[in-house]
Amino acid sequence: MKTFHGTLLAIAALLCLSSAPPAGASAYDAKPKLVVVLVLDQFRGDYLDRYRADFKTPHGFNLFLEHGAYFPECYYEYANTMTAPGHSTIGTGAYTNGHNIAVNDWWDLSRSTSHTVSSVEDERYPLVGASSAAELGASPRNELASTLGDEVVLSTGGEAKLFGVSLKDRAAILTSGHASQGAYWINHATGHFETSTYWRSDLPEWVKAFNASGRAEAARREANVPSGDFYDKVGASPAGVSYELDFTKALVEAEGLGRHKVTDVLTVSISSTDILGHEVGPDAPEQRAMIDAIDVDLNNFFNWLGVHVDGGLDNVWVALTGDHGVAPSPSVAAKEGMPAAAFSGEALNDEINRELNAQLSPAQAEKFVLGGELPYIQLDSRAFAAAKMNEADAEKLVAQLAPGAMARIEAGLASKPPDSRALRPAVLRHVYTRTQIAAGDVPETEMGKLILHSYSTNGGWWVMVTPGMYEMTGHEKSGTSHYTPYSYDRHVPLAFFGNAFVPGTYLDRVAPVDIAATFAALLRVNQPSACVGHVLTQALRRNASGETIGSGKAR
Incomplete structure (x- = not known):
């Protein structure tokens, strides 16, 4: 009986040890x-x-x-x-x-x-x-x-x-x-x-x-x-x-x-x-x-x-x-048949600014577009205020002009020798204003969620743009970049x-x-x-x- 009782105690002790949390649980x-x-x-x-x-x-x-x-x-x-x-x-x-x-x-x-x-x-x-x-x-x-x-x-x-x-x-x-x-x-x-x-x-x-x-x-x-x-x-x-x-x-x-x-x-x-x-x-x-x-x-x-x-x-x-x-x-992607392109973000900003001056300040050139890093085109609120435009209207106008500005840049490059232009014509696929995103006015899609998660109060007035897949600023031949919502x-x-x-x-x-x-x-x-x-x-x-x-x- 004593031996049986001792065996039970030994088994119980082993069970307790096996169920004890390992050292370092906290x-x-x-x-x-x-x-x-x-x-x-x-x-x-x-x-x-x-x-x-x-x-x-x-x-x-x-x-x-x-x-x-x-x-x-x-x-x-x-x-x-x-x-x-x-x-x-x-x-x-x-x-x-x-x-x-x-x-x-x-x-x-x-x-x-x-x-x-x-x-x-x-x-x-x-x-x-x-x-x-x-x-x-x-x-x-x-x-x-x-x-x-x-x-x-x-x-x-x-x-x-x-x-x-x-x-x-x-x-x-x-x-x-x-x-x-x-x-x-x-x-x-x-x-x-x-x-x-x-x-x-x-x-x-x-x-x-x-x-x-x-x-x-x-x-x-x-x-x-x-x-x-x-x-x-x-x-x-x-x-x-x-x-x-x-x-x-x-x-x-x-x-x-x-x-x-x-x-x-x-x-x-x-x-x-x-x-x-x-x-x-x-x-x-x-x-x-x-x-x-x-x-x-x-x-x-x-x-x-x-x-x-x-x-x-x-x-x-x-x-x-x-x-x-x-x-x-872009050269690697294009070699495999992808619609790759390289474009100048600075040229895009300049073209948008040129069109804004033509519409809002034909007598005196203003810098409506400050530039900044894509995917954001940042605007100078002072220049638009002088043109008596509020933020929502200013951003909406830039959003309307941006795709056409990109198309004009690409059309101009098309007339140049192939080795001096982008591999394919670049496009702007998505364009959203800061006021749109702040209000949640984006499609209820996966892309819409990505855009909403990208919202910031920094940068003043801005417009967010997305080029087409495998399209990026600069780096036509060997280099590369990143800033898009693509996988x-x-x-x-x-x-x-x-x-x-x-x-x-x-x-x-x-x-x-x-x-x-x-x-x-x-x-x-x-x-x-x-x-x-x-x-x-x-x-x-x-x-x-x-x-x-x-x-x-x-x-």
């Missing part, structure tokens, strides 16, 4: 120690499968493809596919109508009548470490939503550390957010890392040491670029990637990321795929070589994290994605690594906004203030009690 029992949001700029969603046979390292892209939860069907659900809105969307889990970042730069006549305002420009916070005092300041002021990292800092009473790194200021700042202890990016000319007084009045000693270490000069030698603009030249080579990741390692070590009693957050955006990609296009062997080199660099970086984070990679969660996709170069510009990879995720390939249609929603749920913090993403429960590991890893209280 994020704020410091599991994980570090969350990394990794963005590859201009990294289209088909790259990982297209070049999968190239990846030979265990902890580069294979960390996600073989050991992580991989979602190849990930698409942005807005039409303004560019760097600044993409990074804001990843960080905030919202689209432009939530975080308000529509393009990289726009006209804001209340702040400047001489230059466009950048997505992170803030004259109140001068740059620190800049080579010239004339360089404009920076902060997250234009991003009108909180980020995942912001919410982790808030939920830990400021104990969590949050940092952002990129070669680009907007990528470092907008992904990490308002509550970060630092965002770092490079000076374009020198390659040295800088920040702004939004974070601190002087560079930390470790940043000064890195800048003085000769690492930038070594990157120049590696890229065979002895002089010239560091961002454009070295940034377009694999040397730019290893340089950025070496700085990131210095940050992790100096700031002790992954070595605190709460979870730290690090956002890293690799810019080199975008810098090179605009020049050569997604199908060029140079871009493939860049991606293969990044695989090796990521393997080295994650192996390094495994040594420098308490508990190793078992205590690290990572999300990988891109800030936007990209179109094939090739919206398609990016999404993958997670960490003990909270069940490895596998998931073919669900997902979006980058799901990163912030999923991590917030796992970490048991509030979702960012404008977040519209979904928690990707299909990829979450559950313990024996049926709870997802990460269950627990925030404090």
Whole structure:
């Protein structure tokens, strides 16, 4: 009887052990120690499968493809596919109508009548470490939503550390957010890392040491670029990637990321795929070589994290994605029979302005169209006010004139030799005014949803245009661009690594906004203030009690 009773107790004990949640079920029992949001700029969603046979390292892209939860069907659900809105969307889990970042730069006549305002420009916070005092300041002021990292800092009473790194200021700042202890990016000319007084009045000693270490000069030698603009030249080579990741390692070590009693957050955006990609296009062997080199660099970086984070990679969660996709170069698309074209955005603006002057100011030339980055044509409200036109009427007139202006440009090019004109005549397929979009006056279609998600109060008066598929500004022969609602510009990879995720390939249609929603749920913090993403429960590991890893209280 005694033996039977002892057996029952032993069985009961085993059952209790088997049903106990694994160690680290709560994020704020410091599991994980570090969350990394990794963005590859201009990294289209088909790259990982297209070049999968190239990846030979265990902890580069294979960390996600073989050991992580991989979602190849990930698409942005807005039409303004560019760097600044993409990074804001990843960080905030919202689209432009939530975080308000529509393009990289726009006209804001209340702040400047001489230059466009950048997505992170803030004259109140001068740059620190800049080579010239004339360089404009920076902060997250234009991003009108909180980020995942912001919410982790808030939920830990400021104990969590949050940092952002990129070669680009907007990528470092907008992904990490308002509550970060630092965002770092490079000076374009020198390659040295800088920040702004939004974070601190002087560079930390470790940043000064890195800048003085000769690492930038070594990157120049590696890229065979002895002089010239560091961002454009070295940034377009694999040397730019290893340089950025070496700085990131210095940050992790100096700031002790992954070595605190709460979870730290690090956002890293690799810019080199975008810098090179605009020049050569997604199908060029140079871009493939860049991606293969990044695989090796990521393997080295994650192996390094495994040594420098308490508990190793078992205590690290990572999300990988891109800030936007990209179109094939027009010459490549045309070769396969696609109706590709390249046109001049500046010429389009000039032609619209010429027609506006003919109608509204024939006696004195006015600049009704300020220009700016497509897909937005930005207008000068002062010129229209002088012509006694309100915003709605002004935008409506420009929307009416834009398709004809494009047609006239293309007709003029048709008379020139074939090698000096676009491959096919470009057209404007969709045209919407700001007042239309603000009122929700768009078709109740998938395209209509993408347009609504692209709304911003920035840029004053504007008209949004969409060229035809495989049509873009500039880059007729080898280069490319992105800014359209077409799937090739919206398609990016999404993958997670960490003990909270069940490895596998998931073919669900997902979006980058799901990163912030999923991590917030796992970490048991509030979702960012404008977040519209979904928690990707299909990829979450559950313990024996049926709870997802990460269950627990925030404090």
